[in-house]
Amino acid sequence: MRTRAVVVVGDKFANFGANKDVLTISQLRGFLSLPRELVLDRERIALIPGQGLSDGDVLEVSEKAAHSAVRASCDLSRWPMTAARAQKDLSHKHHPRNTMISVPRRLNDDTYEIDVMIDDGCELMGDHQTGQHLQGMMIVEAARQAFIAVTELSIDASAVYEKYFVFDSLSVEYKRFMFPVSISLLCTIDFMEKTANSYRFRMHIDAQQAGDLVATIAVTFGVVKYKSLSRIESTLATACLEKYVKATTTPISENAPHPNTALAS
Numbered sequence: 001m002r003t004r005a006v007v008v009v010g011d012k013f014a015n016f017g018a019n020k021d022v023l024t025i026s027q028l029r030g031f032l033s034l035p036r037e038l039v040l041d042r043e044r045i046a047l048i049p050g051q052g053l054s055d056g057d058v059l060e061v062s063e064k065a066a067h068s069a070v071r072a073s074c075d076l077s078r079w080p081m082t083a084a085r086a087q088k089d090l091s092h093k094h095h096p097r098n099t100m101i102s103v104p105r106r107l108n109d110d111t112y113e114i115d116v117m118i119d120d121g122c123e124l125m126g127d128h129q130t131g132q133h134l135q136g137m138m139i140v141e142a143a144r145q146a147f148i149a150v151t152e153l154s155i156d157a158s159a160v161y162e163k164y165f166v167f168d169s170l171s172v173e174y175k176r177f178m179f180p181v182s183i184s185l186l187c188t189i190d191f192m193e194k195t196a197n198s199y200r201f202r203m204h205i206d207a208q209q210a211g212d213l214v215a216t217i218a219v220t221f222g223v224v225k226y227k228s229l230s231r232i233e234s235t236l237a238t239a240c241l242e243k244y245v246k247a248t249t250t251p252i253s254e255n256a257p258h259p260n261t262a263l264a265s
Contacts, residue, residue, distance in 0.1 A: 003044045003075050008061070010052020010120035013180040016132040022050070025057050025120075029064070036069040046075040049082055051118040051134070051180035052125070054097060058082065081182070083115050090149040092165075097121040100142040104149050104187065112150050116142045116183035116207075133177035140172055143185060143205045143217040150187050151223060155199055162226040172217045183209045199223040 007022050017024040023031070028047070047065070049058060058080045065074045083102035091099040100122060102115035116139070118125070124138055148165060184207075191202035200222050207215040 001041060001044055003046050005046045005048055005078075007048050007050040007181055008053065009050040009180045010057075010118075010125075012120045012125055012129055013050070013052045013132070015129070016180050019132075025053060025061075028061060032061075032064045032068040032070065032074075034070055039070045039073050041073070044073055044075045046077065047079045049080050050182070051116070052120045054119045054121060055085060082117055085117055086145070086149055090152050091145045092148050093145070098123050099145065100138070101145045101149060101185070104146070104153060106153070110189045112146075112153070112187045114146045114149070114185040114187060116185060118142075118180070133179055136172075136174060139178060139183070139207055139215050140170075140217065142183075143172070143187075143207070143219075144170075146185050146187050146205060147201075147203055147219055147221070150189065150203065151199070151201060154189060154192065155223065156194070163223050164226045164229045166222045166224060166229065168220045168222070170217070170219045172215060174215050176212065176214050178207070178209055178214050181209065183207060183214070197225055197228060 005021060008028050009017055009022060009024055011017075011024045011026050014024055016022060017027065031045075047061065062076065062079065065071055065076055065079075068074070083105070085096060085099050086101050086103050088094055088096075088099070090103065091101060093099045097119040100116060100118055102117055104112035104114045106112050118134070118138060124135070124141055129135065151165070186206045186208065187203060188205075189201065189203050191200070193200040200220075202220045203218070205217040206213055207217070
């Protein structure tokens with residue numbers, strides 16, 4: 001009996017699911033519910049997790065396949081292939097569905113490898129998907145979480161104070177479309193500087209899929225104590241509010257343009 005690899009994706013990637021050798025999670029649930037006599041013995045299906053699956057989906061497939069009447073037709077040797085999803089102290093996300101990365105794997109002093117793990121229920125998947133490829137902001141958010149996770153693993157373990165990340169610049173260059181199969185991020189620390197009250201970082205990430213470089217992301221940022229930045233933030237917020245209120249309450253001459261004209265147009 002030959003074995004055919006089939007990628008399983010979340011239901012929100014239904015357009016991609018129309019391709020050969022792809023099943024949505026709902027289609028897989030239906031297959032695993034079939035009676036034995038409806039399934040031919042000509043091939044086995046090797047299930048491979050794609051994007052859009054929750055941790056619960058992955059566990060459910062393992063359990064359901066083990067007790068399915070068609071379990072002889074399923075090859076679970078590659079399920080799951082994914083690493084553990086990063087915990088919230090690394091991703092800075094309270095809900096696991098919004099964490100889009102695995103726990104980083106350290107390759108050397110300056111480089112980490114991270115898997116992209118998109119859950120159908122995450123905040124960026126709440127609206128429609130425009131075709132088969134991943135929307136560009138998905139990889140930006142995954143990279144942002146990767147920067148944070150790598151920082152948490154790289155800074156002095158004694159720095160247990162509540163941290164605040166201040167981004168100075170963030171740029172992305174897309175090389176080609178990304179699709180809902182395995183994506184890895186290679187995150188490299190280009191520069192790190194420690195001061196008495198903060199850290200400074202410059203990092204870049206290479207996003208890779210099916211052996212191709214699909215996007216590059218570069219970022220510079222600082223990590224400071226939350227209490228220190230909170231005072232500065234409050235001062236700036238007050239100054240901004242005062243300036244805004246003054247501008248909106250100052251009498252406007254008949255010939256002067258309204259401050260919100262650009263917004264209105």
